[in-house]
Amino acid sequence: MATRAVRALDKKTQILRAARGVVMDGGFQELQMNAVASAAGIAVGTIYRYFPSRAELCAAIVSTVSQREVDVLAGIAVAEGEPSQKVRDAVRAFVLRAMRGKRLAYGLIFEPIDPEVESTRLKYRRAIARVFETIIREGVAAGEFRELGVEVAATCLVGAFMEGLISVLAPGAAGVPARPEEFADSIADLCLAAVVKPGRLPAAPRQPVGAAEPIALKKP
DSSP: OOHHHHHHHHHHHHHHHHHHHHHHHHHHGGGGGHHHHHHHOOOHHHHHHHOOSHHHHHHHHHHHHHHHHHHHHHHHHHHHSSSSHHHHHHHHHHHHHHTTTHHHHHHHHHSSSOOOHHHHHHHHHHHHHHHHHHHHHHHHHTTTTTSOHHHHHHHHHHHHHHTTHHHHSSTTTTOOOHHHHHHHHHHHHHHHHBBBTTTTOSSSSOOOOTTTOSOOOOOO
């Protein structure tokens, strides 16, 4: 029984890896069951045993990859350091990872997608906002950040740094800047300036946890 469960998990992982690869190459618009079956080296019918519809497969990809991004940001939120530095590190990490996994990141954040999948995307955007709520509350308590509505501030920060990426991620856009670190710093500084008290900006950015990895998982 356990062996059968392991085989099922392995097959599901195989399908998700193949599907993620299809999205990384051509976006969710190219995510068709035939393409995934070909990439995974399995029959189309096998996919339907694990994912009864294309929408469920799309939702699984969004969920799996987005959770990894939430985990990376949560790790920054609970690490040692001042809240202002955590905001900067978290924004930089997200932006740099998105630029390194450009096509997949565009699919996760901006690409038009099945309406039934949109709720999954919004769920993880809210999860990211909750991570920033934690940091902002810490910053307010420490006197680094201005007194403000924490939930509204966190939601606005997430919207700001995601929207700042569209000119880089969108198909047909100019592409990743020649100096991606500087681009990430600019977005992070703008986000931090929205919440920090005057004169409390950290001196210099440091390499945040997970920033070296793209938005993509080795293991779904």
